[in-house]
Amino acid sequence: MLIGNAIVGQSGGPTAAINATLAGVIRGAKDAEKKGIIPTIYGMRNGIEGFLAENMVNLSQIFDSEGKLKTLEATPAAALGSCRKKMKSPEDDPKTYARLVEIFKKYDIRYFFYIGGNDSMDTVSKLAKYAKEHDYEMCVVGVPKTIDNDLTATDHTPGFGSAAKYVAITMKEILRDVSVYTMKAVTIVEIMGRDAGWLTASAALAGISDGKGPDLIYLPERKFDVNEFIASINSAFEKHPAVLVAVSEGIKFADGRYVGEGLGGRKIDAFGHVALSGAGKVLEGLVKEEIGCKVRSIELNLPQRCASHIASATDIAESVGVGFAAVRAAVQGKTGVMMTIDRLECEEYSVGFSSADISAIANAVKRVPDEYINEEGNGVTDACINYLAPLIVGEITPEYENGLPKHFVL
Secondary structure (H helix, E strand, C coil): CCCCCCEECCCCCCCCCCCHHHHHHHHHHHHHCCCCCCCCEHHHHHHHHHCCCEEEHHHHHHCCCCHHHHHCCCCCCCCCCCCCCCCCCCCCHHHHHHHHHHHHHCCEEEEEEECCHHHHHHHHHHHHHHHHHHHCCHHHHHHECCCCCCCCCCCCCCCHHHHHHHHHHHHHHHHHHHHCCCEEEEEEEEEECCCCCCCHHHHHHHHCCCCCCEEEEECCCCCHHHHHHHHHHHHCCCCCCCCEEEECCCCCCCCCEHHHHHCCCCCCCCCCECCCCCCHHHHHHHHHHHCEEEEEEEECCCCHHCCCCHCCHHHHHHHHHHHHHHHHHHHHHCCCEEEEEEEEEECCCCCEEEEEEECCCCCCCCCCCHECCCCCCCCCCCHHHHHHHHHHHHHHCEECCEEEEEEECC
């Protein structure tokens, strides 16, 4: 068992539950402190970038009460700040890794926790391997988070349930709004999801209480066909005048081009990903041209990942739990792993926490499986809804001040 300090960071896109995971890690470290294992847990500002600059805070001192941790749980976005730094391999950037070990030694850090998605797990994988090969004893553990739900090995990811709940509620509310008129109209809602359509699929949950959800749902797992799209809208018009469509930002044409590339040309982000925007807007123009009815597009944008006021209680509880379990696993000697949420086979929905080798997870993408998508490719199946439904159950009640939710700001 290693005796030494811990460091935790947050990376990638924020979620409504990433701070709940941070609260879980802090609780786990405090529990280990009582056993004389982890004297201090530090937080790195802005992920690995801040750590390299020794921009850290003492979380053991800051979170000296359970009340502060409860407020942190209900705070959206990344309290420690985030980054999107793509770590090169140790062979290509030996100075950076040597600098990391230098800081580890300076602060006697033996436990490293990184809360993030695919690219963050890549950092965990590289760092764990480097530490082992250079005889620095430490435990490096990845803690999952992403509203995209696209990490392999885990049944689902912390943050996804709250984002799915927001999408489902928003779609339900939009449906009420657009259904008040008798004129033909199409409303297209663009939802986050580049390579995997999990979040867009959750739009179908809008119908689980009264049977009325979006008419059409398009995921990046299926090639987008313009003719089918127009034909399906016209078929929906035969049933009712207001047609509601959910589309993923990552839907592609048969030739591999993103629908969203129809605006502004091809732009590349820091990770080499095509910068997407405007799939809904492109389809709005298409409907206007081909059908000629009233049409609008809505991009849900950032609220999908920061609407903590309607977070899923299930998601928050699991996010705290997986953070606590990460410290427990590290103290038991686990390293080079990502924590996982495992759905248990029982009558009532229940989960457990375990870990999986990070090398098999980093940079892999879990897509919506075929059995979750209907034959037409414009909707989801009952199996998909059964998988998603438990993840949005329950509500949290944030503490309010002057009519607004109270947040913990570091």
